[in-house]
Amino acid sequence: MQSFKDTALYTALVPYLNGKDPTITRNCIHAVTSLPGLQNWVPAVLNDLVARRILSWGLPLALLSDVSSLGPLRRKLASAVLKNDAPDASDVSEIAGAGLVRVLDGNLTRVPAAKVRKTPDFVAEWSGEKVDLEITRADEKAEHVRRANAAKYVTRDCGYEPPYTTMQPTIGAERFSQLKYDSRAFCGTT
Numbered sequence: 001m002q003s004f005k006d007t008a009l010y011t012a013l014v015p016y017l018n019g020k021d022p023t024i025t026r027n028c029i030h031a032v033t034s035l036p037g038l039q040n041w042v043p044a045v046l047n048d049l050v051a052r053r054i055l056s057w058g059l060p061l062a063l064l065s066d067v068s069s070l071g072p073l074r075r076k077l078a079s080a081v082l083k084n085d086a087p088d089a090s091d092v093s094e095i096a097g098a099g100l101v102r103v104l105d106g107n108l109t110r111v112p113a114a115k116v117r118k119t120p121d122f123v124a125e126w127s128g129e130k131v132d133l134e135i136t137r138a139d140e141k142a143e144h145v146r147r148a149n150a151a152k153y154v155t156r157d158c159g160y161e162p163p164y165t166t167m168q169p170t171i172g173a174e175r176f177s178q179l180k181y182d183s184r185a186f187c188g189t190t
Contacts, residue, residue, distance in 0.1 A: 007033045009054070012042045016051035028058030031065055035078035043085040057092050060099025069110035070098070090137045097135035098122055 010029050017025060032054055033039055043050055057077070064070055073095060077087040098121075101108050106124040111132075113119055120132035 008040050008042045009033050009038070012046055013051050013054065016046075016048055024059070024062070025055060027062040028055045030058075031061035032058040034065070035061070035081065036075050037078050037082055041081065045085070053086065057087060057095065060095045060102075063099045063102045064095070064108070067098070067102075067108055067110070069108075070095075072112075073110065093137040094121055094135045097133065101133070 007029070009032060013029060014021075033041070043054070061074075061077075073091065077091050077095065080087045080091065098108055098110075101122070101124045104126075106126050109123045109125075111119050111121060111123055120134045122133040122135070124131045124133050
């Protein structure tokens with residue numbers, strides 16, 4: 001079996017380790033190179049930021065190296081890395097959430113997806129108590145932004161100013177004019 005120090009990734013990352021090679025860093029690199037097909041992988045572009053990102057996905061992978069039920073997720077991560085030089089952000093969130101369970105001394109089992117009904121991603125267990133976990137990435141959805149913007153303009157045109165707003169308009173000027181006209185008619189303030 002090849003030592004992870006003999007891998008292309010380890011050799012490529014050495015300049016970015018600032019002369020330090022602690023056990024946790026070695027474990028992170030080993031976890032990444034242990035993904036299916038990544039034994040000889042090196043990213044096309046490598047700089048300090050990319051090196052840190054690789055170590056950041058390696059950390060939860062290292063923490064979860066003994067969880068055999070994560071095989072499908074490991075294959076999915078490896079496939080994305082081989083294709084795009086990085087895993088999908090939602091998969092990184094999932095593996096990071098699972099790593100957090102491990103850090104909090106929980107036992108973790110990956111739940112296979114069912115075709116008939118929604119299933120949790122994992123079942124975590126602490127002191128005999130089981131918890132279903134569904135891990136998602138906190139993305140801002142375009143439809144949510146659109147609805148929030150529409151609600152903001154409707155409430156303003158009706159004479160109510162919310163105490164604070166955090167959303168910025170994301171609709172075009174023409175659509176904004178139409179929305180403003182529609183909301184005034186709706187509120188009776190034409």
